[in-house]
Amino acid sequence: MAESAEIILDGKSYTLPVIEGTEHEKAFDIGKLRDQTGYVTLDSGYKNTGATKSAITFLDGEEGILRYRGYPIEQLAEKSTFLEVAYLLIYGALPNKAELDEFSHQITKHTLVHEDVRKIFDGFPSAAHPMGILSSLICSLTAFYPKSIDPDQSAEEINLNILRLMAKISTIAAWTYKNSQGHPLNYPRNDLDYTSNFLYMMFSFPTEKYEINPVVVSALNKLLILHADHEQNCSTSTVRLVGSANASLYGSVSAGINALWGPLHGGANQEVVEMLEAIQRDGGDTSKFIAKAKDKNDPFRLMGFGHRVYKNFDPRAKIIKKAADEVLAALGINDPLLTIAQELEQAALTDPYFVERKLYPNVDFYSGIIYKAIGIPTEMFTVMFALGRLPGWIAQWKEMRENKEPIGRPRQIYTGELERDYVSIENR
Numbered sequence: 227m228a229e230s231a232e233i234i235l236d237g238k239s240y241t242l243p244v245i246e247g248t249e250h251e252k253a254f255d256i257g258k259l260r261d262q263t264g265y266v267t268l269d270s271g272y273k274n275t276g277a278t279k280s281a282i283t284f285l286d287g288e289e290g291i292l293r294y295r296g297y298p299i300e301q302l303a304e305k306s307t308f309l310e311v312a313y314l315l316i317y318g319a320l321p322n323k324a325e326l327d328e329f330s331h332q333i334t335k336h337t338l339v340h341e342d343v344r345k346i347f348d349g350f351p352s353a354a355h356p357m358g359i360l361s362s363l364i365c366s367l368t369a370f371y372p373k374s375i376d377p378d379q380s381a382e383e384i385n386l387n388i389l390r391l392m393a394k395i396s397t398i399a400a401w402t403y404k405n406s407q408g409h410p411l412n413y414p415r416n417d418l419d420y421t422s423n424f425l426y427m428m429f430s431f432p433t434e435k436y437e438i439n440p441v442v443v444s445a446l447n448k449l450l451i452l453h454a455d456h457e458q459n460c461s462t463s464t465v466r467l468v469g470s471a472n473a474s475l476y477g478s479v480s481a482g483i484n485a486l487w488g489p490l491h492g493g494a495n496q497e498v499v500e501m502l503e504a505i506q507r508d509g510g511d512t513s514k515f516i517a518k519a520k521d522k523n524d525p526f527r528l529m530g531f532g533h534r535v536y537k538n539f540d541p542r543a544k545i546i547k548k549a550a551d552e553v554l555a556a557l558g559i560n561d562p563l564l565t566i567a568q569e570l571e572q573a574a575l576t577d578p579y580f581v582e583r584k585l586y587p588n589v590d591f592y593s594g595i596i597y598k599a600i601g602i603p604t605e606m607f608t609v610m611f612a613l614g615r616l617p618g619w620i621a622q623w624k625e626m627r628e629n630k631e632p633i634g635r636p637r638q639i640y641t642g643e644l645e646r647d648y649v650s651i652e653n654r
């Protein structure tokens with residue numbers, strides 16, 4: 227007999243079918259609950275709510291498993307490139323050589339942005355936060371590709387917009403950095419691979435030759451892969467929710483960028499570096515801050531430790547720790563902040579207080595360290611996250627459309643005033 231759940235309300239029994247995913251995750255299907263019972267469910271923050279069925283990413287927080295389209299994140303980070311992973315997420319299968327060449331070629335072909343985008347860009351003050359510029363300019367692409375707002379556009383047109391978005395985000399992202407520095411903008415170099423071109427646009431100057439360091443390219447490639455999707459996190463849910471209203475790909479991704487901008491979501495690695503800087507300003511005594519973190523009456527919190535969905539360890543952190551060690555060794559960096567980071571890491575991995583509470587360093591802890599080591603300023607960290615997360619957002623938006631999901635429209639439990647009569651202003 228098929229598994230089901232029974233709820234009894236006002237003495238009446240209702241049967242809820244149980245849905246099982248391919249990895250045996252189970253859910254009660256409450257799709258007809260309100261119609262049948264008049265009740266809704268309440269789940270602030272949706273921590274117990276499956277908002278969709280998805281075939282893109284599997285995550286098991288208890289076991290520390292993350293897989294894109296069934297492939298373990300460890301294998302992808304070790305063996306593939308960011309564009310290969312982007313293809314996998316968006317189209318559902320690993321590309322063969324011809325498919326990957328064509329995908330890379332199409333993305334390379336679209337890296338230039340319309341010169342009028344540059345004019346909008348020039349209107350931003352140099353103090354503008356790069357995430358604000360990124361989300362505005364991604365949304366502005368609707369003006370340059372007006373067909374993208376048509377809900378009835380063909381699959382070919384959608385695909386063209388996907389390729390444009392994948393290509394142009396790296397140009398726009400690098401320009402946000404150049405803008406913040408008041409430096410001249412670099413145009414893309416189509417002879418370079420995706421990651422090298424991004425580094426070139428970020429760090430080269432017309433006045434000197436820019437050497438691309440393969441260790442940095444490899445670390446960045448891994449970081450982008452590790453961030454490429456993470457099932458129904460806050461920004462991805464935003465992309466799907468906005469997209470469910472038939473909003474365009476650019477508009478939906480722009481909304482996702484804004485969600486990611488929130489310090490509770492994409493801002494975590496920036497907070498890690500700011501915490502390290504605060505410890506350094508205080509004299510650099512990490513044992514003092516470890517003690518503060520253990521003191522429940524002290525508001526100090528260790529940033530970059532533990533994770534909302536990973537209960538034992540963050541599989542991404544294991545991979546990126548190795549890359550962080552390689553980058554630091556290869557660049558010969560001797561930064562006191564990194565020493566502080568290493569001491570905190572050591573304490574968290576060995577001190578029973580942290581071990582018992584499963585407060586292990588997460589992906590944000592190490593990604594902040596790598597970005598700092600390769601010269602990316604803290605304000606740009608979330609932009610780097612967005613660059614990595616883009617294929618995931620695209621894949622999720624595309625899946626939602628292809629599955630013809632209905633518009634998202636949650637209910638609520640109203641807790642306000644009961645009906646009352648309007649009182650004229652003189653009588654208030």
Ligand code: MLT
Pocket residue numbers: 453455456459460491534535
């Ligand atoms: C992410 O990668 O999106 C973050 O770890 C946050 C999350 O999944 O909730």
